[in-house]
Amino acid sequence: MNSLGRHILVEFHGCSSEVLNDVPHIEASMLKAAKESGATIISSTFHHFSPFGVSGVVVIQESHLAIHTWPEYRYAAVDLFTCGYSVNPWVSYEILKTEFQAHHGSAVELNRGQLELLEKSDIDLGDLRDTATQKLISPRYSRNVWFTDRNENIALSIRHKGDRIFYEKSPYQSVEIFDTFEYGKMLTVDKMVMCSEKDEKAYHEMIIHVPMLVQPDIRNVLVIGGGDGGSVREILKHEQVESVTMVEIDEAVVRASREYLPTLSAALDDPKLELIIGDGIDFVRQAPDETYDLIVVDSSDPVGPSEGLFSQAFYQDVYRCLRPGGVMTAQSESPRFNQRAFVELNHCLKDIFGVASVHCYLAFIPTYPTGMWGFSFCAKGDRHPVQDLESDRAAQFATAHNLQYYNAGIHQAAFCLPTAIDQMLNG
Template identity: 80%
Template sequence: MKSLGRHILVEFHGCSSEILNDVPCIESSMVNAAKESGATIISSVFHHFSPFGVSGVVVIQESHLAIHTWPEYRYAAVDLFTCGDSVNPWTSYKILKQAFQAEHGSAVEINRGQLDLLEKASIELGELRNEATQQLIVPKYSRSVWFTDRNENMALSIRHKGDCLFREKSPYQTVEVFDTFEYGKLLAVDKMVMCSEKDEKAYHEMIIHVPMVIEPHVKNVLVIGGGDGGSIREILRHAHVERVTMVEIDEAVVRASKEFLPSLSSAFDHPKLKLIIDDGIEYVKQSPENHFDMIVVDSSDPVGPAEGLFSKEFYQDVYRCLRPGGVMTAQSESPHFNQKAFVELNHCLKEIFDPKSVFCYLAFIPTYPTGMWSFTYCTKGGKHPVTDLDQQRSQQISKEFNLQYYNSNIHGAAFCLPTFISTMLGE
């Protein structure tokens, strides 16, 4: 060999867009390509850029394999650099072309560090102390694969163990489950975090117990969305509830939660639950007037199948089928991450409900972008969520249910909005 290394610059065209946007698939393909070429793998680091694109590198003892993808153009740029003559980078090229289902691949090889242009320096390494230090120690292979939830201006990345435990492209969305190092199993829909085992209680305890502490006689509950099962789990802790109807549009979310998130999905077999796999918007439209004591809109972000859950028409139907004195809660986005949807939903609800019966409150959820998340409490001529709070009942429920986030002090404090949010909402 007349050079220190071989550097192959690769372009793959006409690839599968789905594969180029799949972090675990790309990472496993790159690792496999390195192994088959004869390389010794040291580590791998991969990031997803929502909604499109993956960047990553496999560090090998002989140098590296790197990639960046543009799924929207079905294009990937790959960088294969190997030192010495023990690794054949062209083997990696062939494997990756097949793995990405590329229609066409082009590559140029550059010899790096041509020996006839280099002068070897004499380096004094010192006397080695024992025979053990003379042996080559192969580093332990480590993986660093990241899930990223982002918009055009900010992002949240969470490291997971590399493999996707569940992945299904349903008629509505792509549902995935990852095993993260810090937050346990994580459910994602269309590359957006829905919940994680470690911090889901903040979301589910606040969306459910805030209204249920205020309204102790709730018997008939409707949940729109909430396919992970966390909301119905919290509702069915309350013995006075007689029936819960849950309408989830995507059966894949329920199935993924049942298989991989048992701590959330434990109530799916409860005898008081009626699970309907259908469109919640149409279900509410067909529901009778004054029928439900409480309605929970546990939706994902306002894109795809959940977009209609942020419309005026939907909430007019919610209001119609809520009984007088009834209560509704909805997840209402982040004041930082999705300010437009947050403000528009608040104004929409104030047009439908009495403006004095609409209250924004906050919780802090680390795996959601920016950490700050909002809910909105609305009543149909019912109780005020703070002035009508029964402190003793709140404390009793928190203790009896062994709640991890909600308590009587949090209940009141959650409605104390920072000045910038009150200003944002025009309050």
């Protein structure tokens, strides 16, 4: 041995883009590479960067294995550093090349700490040289794996337990469920947070009870999206509802929610619900005029299969399908995380429903980037979301159903926008 450590700088080319964007797979591959090389694993920390890329490190008793990936280029850069010669980093290299499905790889090995250039000194450890420190204690392995939802300027990271409890790449999108430490089970679509067990009620109670407690005569409801079932659960708390039609494009979302998110999905078996797996845009286009009292657009962000749900043509069909006096609510993005979509959707809805009939309101959802999320209340008529609220009835309803976010005061306050956001929409 003529050096303190071996350092291999690795580049993998032509890898699987899907693998390089998959945090649990990469973490498992890196742990396998460390273990098979003879290393003692101490901890692992991995982050996903939405929409592309993973960074992570496996700390080993003998040093570390680190990685960053660029799925869009099918490229990964890996750093294998081992102290001494008990661990063989080239074993790790071969394992990772296979796991990442690389067409080819290149590596250069450096000897770190050339012994002929170093002078060893005596170190007085003082009180550390006691009996306890002489005992061989196996390090306890800790796992630190993070899901990150981000754009080019803002990121939200949520720590989870490492292994996905559901994953499927459907014809439309990647559907995953993670078990997080702080928020329970969390559903994501294309690496974006959709909902979590702990804070989903803020979203679902506000998108549903705001319109339904303003318009008490809602009988027939259409939900576009909402495959997790949370919106349907809240709708069916209103006894006057006679029928709910839910159109969800991705069966995988429904199946995953049924199995792993029962607190959200229980109402998907209610006899009042007609569940249609299909394209909500096509459904609304073909629906008869003046059919529904309430339409709820419970969509994901405006990418992939949800992109068309942010178009003028879609909302013109929504307007046509509403009965006179009917209302619509839609999730309308974050004024801070996706400002352009937030503003453009608001202007689109005003063009269709009329300026006086469109009202933005806010809720605060910790697992969504920035925590501040927008909704749009639109009326086909003169229904006003604050002036027409019966506060006593809303308060009684919230108490009777043990609502966790919605109450009469929150309903009214949600429409009182911060000055900067009001100027953003009306300036």
